[in-house]
Amino acid sequence: MPKTPDPRTPMNAPAAPDATALNPAIVAKAAEWMARLWSEDARAEDKAACAQWRAAHPDHERAWQELQIFEDKLDGLPPELAHHVLREPADQAWQKRTTLRRLFGLAIVAGGAASLLHSTDTWQLGTADYATATGEIREIWLADGTSIVLATATRIDVRFDAQERRIVLHAGEILITTAPDPASVHRPFRVHGRHGRIEALGTRFSVRQDESASQVAVFEGAVELRSRRIPDLAIRISAGEGSHYSATRIAPLTPVQESAAAWRNGVLLAENMRVADFVAELARYRPGLLRCDPAVAELRVSGVFSLRDTDRALQNLALALPLVPVYRTRYWVTLQAS
Structure with a gap:
């Protein structure tokens, strides 16, 4: 019997080449997008940004479809087997996150998925003894x-x-x-x-x-x-x-x-710091892309800024300097001269 085509894949899509040719960085980004959309606080703008990323290059869509196939395999498991794959040690509360459990299950069930996911941050977050997500302390x-x-x-x-x-x-x-x-x-x-x-x-x-x-x-x-x-x-x-x-x-x-250890308390202590360096440090604590225009990169800033609420940190930075954060999406922000 002919295989029913996947409705998520366009009928005129060319046959995908061997998945091993995919750039690991692209696979990692696809996994990040999938994890983001699986999270409980995913928004409509997240879905739109993901769709934009998938459409930006054929390999982006290839990576997405590979992971989607693995998700389908996991969803088709008998409940008792899925429970076995996704069971979580009681002393590791971080594994309770639905996103990580599903990614972990995908890699085990799909077999070949491990080679795709093993090098990604999302996969390693789920397999390390202890780990934090972006923005977590x-x-x-x-x-x-x-x-x-x-x-x-x-x-x-x-x-x-x-x-x-x-x-x-x-x-x-x-x-x-x-x-x-x-x-x-x-x-x-x-x-x-x-x-x-x-x-x-x-x-x-x-x-x-x-x-x-x-x-x-x-x-x-x-x-x-x-x-x-x-x-x-x-x-x-x-x-x-x-x-x-x-x-x-x-x-x-x-x-x-x-x-230098102020981050332990969720704050970034800037002392005459270049805006370019400030952005690089703050970017570690928020998902997506945060950058600054070269026109404001050499401005200097001093103060205490929140690492737990990076949008608030950007707002406070804009109050202190002649610049403004421009949001293309929630995950794409550029600091520009005001």
């Missing part, structure tokens, strides 16, 4: 009493064993306040990331990981930093100091202030 407590505050879009795994207490930072930023090891045999507390390893020496410190480099800031105690490709070189960083580092280089130490 969350504190967790580990079994040894250590406190970790996760900034926006952060993913970590916790690996405690008889030899060490290890935190694997996959993306984002964390603020750690270590506790004494309750084990009878001392286990060092270490943070492993893309660019190196940090060992805490009884301390409070933050680590932020970006694509090309990471940065550490120490507020109490000290840490020992080793870059990934030069593991024999250890740099001690004491309270009030910080450093940027990559897999092959550790930059000279620079002073850091307590204000």
